[in-house]
Amino acid sequence: MLSRVSIVGAGPAGLALAADLQSHGISALMYSHPDHPQHANRLRDNGRLRVSGVMEGFTDLELTTDMAEIIAFSHIVVLAVPSTGQETVLKELKPFDLRQHTIVAIPGNLFSLTKAAGIKVGNILETNLSPYSCRMDDGKLLVLGRKRRIFIGALHNEVSADFYEDVQRVFPFVELKWCHSVVEVCLSNVNGVFHPLMMLMNAGRIESTAGDFLLYAEGLTRSVANAMQAVDRVRMQIAAAFGFRLRSAVDISNDCYGQRFTDLVDLARHSPPHRSLRSPADMAHRNISEDVPDLLVCWHGLAEKLGIDASPIRAVIVLVEMATGVNYMETGRNMKRLNLENVSRSELVARFGPCLVTHLETRL
Numbered sequence: 001m002l003s004r005v006s007i008v009g010a011g012p013a014g015l016a017l018a019a020d021l022q023s024h025g026i027s028a029l030m031y032s033h034p035d036h037p038q039h040a041n042r043l044r045d046n047g048r049l050r051v052s053g054v055m056e057g058f059t060d061l062e063l064t065t066d067m068a069e070i071i072a073f074s075h076i077v078v079l080a081v082p083s084t085g086q087e088t089v090l091k092e093l094k095p096f097d098l099r100q101h102t103i104v105a106i107p108g109n110l111f112s113l114t115k116a117a118g119i120k121v122g123n124i125l126e127t128n129l130s131p132y133s134c135r136m137d138d139g140k141l142l143v144l145g146r147k148r149r150i151f152i153g154a155l156h157n158e159v160s161a162d163f164y165e166d167v168q169r170v171f172p173f174v175e176l177k178w179c180h181s182v183v184e185v186c187l188s189n190v191n192g193v194f195h196p197l198m199m200l201m202n203a204g205r206i207e208s209t210a211g212d213f214l215l216y217a218e219g220l221t222r223s224v225a226n227a228m229q230a231v232d233r234v235r236m237q238i239a240a241a242f243g244f245r246l247r248s249a250v251d252i253s254n255d256c257y258g259q260r261f262t263d264l265v266d267l268a269r270h271s272p273p274h275r276s277l278r279s280p281a282d283m284a285h286r287n288i289s290e291d292v293p294d295l296l297v298c299w300h301g302l303a304e305k306l307g308i309d310a311s312p313i314r315a316v317i318v319l320v321e322m323a324t325g326v327n328y329m330e331t332g333r334n335m336k337r338l339n340l341e342n343v344s345r346s347e348l349v350a351r352f353g354p355c356l357v358t359h360l361e362t363r364l
């Protein structure tokens with residue numbers, strides 16, 4: 001029975017998971033990268049972590065900057081860094097033999113198809129989202145929402161039934177919806193629908209007010225929602241071409257939080273985990289720097305391979321590139337970086353589309 005979990009990344013998502021695990025009797029050891037110490041330093045100064053919102057209380061957390069300790073502590077290693085930080089972490093993991101370990105990337109964003117494919121690891125799992133909607137607030141952890149369900153998929157599906165039980169214990173309170181492949185998981189990360197367009201279409205307001213407004217409640221208005229739906233339709237067409245029955249962004253969000261919204265604007269104004277979220281202070285935020293290169297660029301590449309018109313997604317990427325000066329098509333998770341450049345359409349569908357796997361089928 002799983003009793004210890006290692007967590008790489010000491011930001012709000014990793015801290016919320018660690019606090020939740022400890023309250024369920026599972027010990028957590030957290031890794032903070034030496035070049036990214038801000039939260040770890042605050043935690044050390046405060047001694048304990050104060051948690052408020054949908055989770056309440058104080059937690060004592062163990063922190064390390066030594067990856068060897070993380071590997072020795074548990075055979076389950078959760079990566080809770082933004083996907084833009086996964087490569088840095090990979091460099092730290094590379095020297096170790098991880099054949100008895102499972103890495104769980106929250107979220108994955110096709111992490112397992114990048115250079116990760118080159119490390120010696122038992123399995124890599126990817127989720128579509130972080131289980132928590134959370135922020136750091138003056139050194140304290142504010143948990144705005146805990147998802148009821150998240151999507152998860154494995155690079156290698158040939159695993160034992162016990163494996164699923166172990167993985168479920170890493171996410172107390174969250175129902176895991178097992179997907180056919182990491183591609184289905186990546187297409188279920190609806191942050192790619194929500195974040196870039198909300199940022200882009202509110203760029204003037206973000207920059208003139210330093211983000212002094214509510215990103216969803218005030219920034220997700222009807223025309224923003226219309227543009228988001230155009231991107232969402234392409235996402236669902238890509239999924240359909242693989243043979244997945246993926247639901248709309250609003251339905252996936254409903255699934256996460258047990259809600260029943262039918263309209264994005266209504267959700268933005270009334271959903272508790274969304275309506276109070278403030279805007280980032282500037283455009284240099286992971287809503288752009290993570291979700292454009294590591295979601296939209298890979299969705300765009302998949303659509304092109306499958307012969308789907310991805311012009312709404314391309315439009316967002318091009319506008320973001322014009323606004324930021326960063327060539328995300330080049331630097332993001334394009335087909336080349338995902339090692340899919342020379343894979344044909346039929347190979348792509350055969351490799352990542354629905355397949356019959358005994359243990360998995362019982363969970364779909």
Ligand SMILES: NC(=O)c1ccc[n+]([C@@H]2O[C@H](COP(=O)([O-])OP(=O)(O)OC[C@H]3O[C@@H](n4cnc5c(N)ncnc54)[C@H](OP(=O)(O)O)[C@@H]3O)[C@@H](O)[C@H]2O)c1
Pocket residue numbers: 009010011012013014032033035036037038039080081082083084085086088089106107129130132133134135286290
């Ligand atoms: N928080 C949420 O509500 C939420 C909701 C949905 C999805 N997510 C996703 O969950 C993931 C983690 O979220 P989070 O809010 O905990 O993120 P975060 O605070 O931005 O980052 C998590 C930790 O990773 C560190 N980090 C950042 N870049 C790194 C790099 N290149 N190498 C090593 N460490 C690095 C950060 O350090 P520094 O801060 O010092 O850079 C921080 O300690 C992200 O992918 C996010 O998009 C979060």
